[in-house]
Amino acid sequence: MKEQYIREVEKLLPLPRQAKREVLRDLEEAFDSAKEHGETEEEVIRRLGTPEEFVKSLDEQLGFHRFDEFRRQKRQIWGIAGTFIFSMLCFALYAVHKALGVQRAIEGIIGGADGPTAIFVTTTGPDISFWTGALGVAALIAAVILLVRYIFKHKKGS
DSSP states (O other): OHHHHHHHHHHHOOSOHHHHHHHHHHHHHHHHHHHHTTOOHHHHHHHHOOHHHHHHHHHHHHOTHHHHHHHHHHHHHHHHHHHHHHHHHHHHHHHHHHHHTOOOOOOOBOSOOSSTTOOBOOOOOOOHHHHHHHHHHHHHHHHHHHHHHHHHHHHHHO
């Protein structure tokens, strides 16, 4: 029962790993101390409340909701940076493709002629430069939109 309670609290805590370990260690000690004083696990859980109530109470005391907001901001920044880097890679691929004039040629002989009537047909392969350019533009637009949303959201919060 104690282990299940502690696992539920662990799932609900929006803290960095080290801080979460400290809270869980303190909770473990609270159960052990209560047991030494003759209190059962059920009584301790009743006193602490549900895991949700315990975490909410702890949040009110320590204000650790800031950690969750910090992690969310960090993920948003990494998402913006990743989208921008992806767009730059697409543009680099586009530039390399255009600079080298990469194309695929297909050669073949038509018919079964005996002499100099052989015909060579060449075509270019699919033009990936269009798609890499388009993907680069789309990713860059997405990065700008994410950045603008991030700025406005955090400007409002200030």
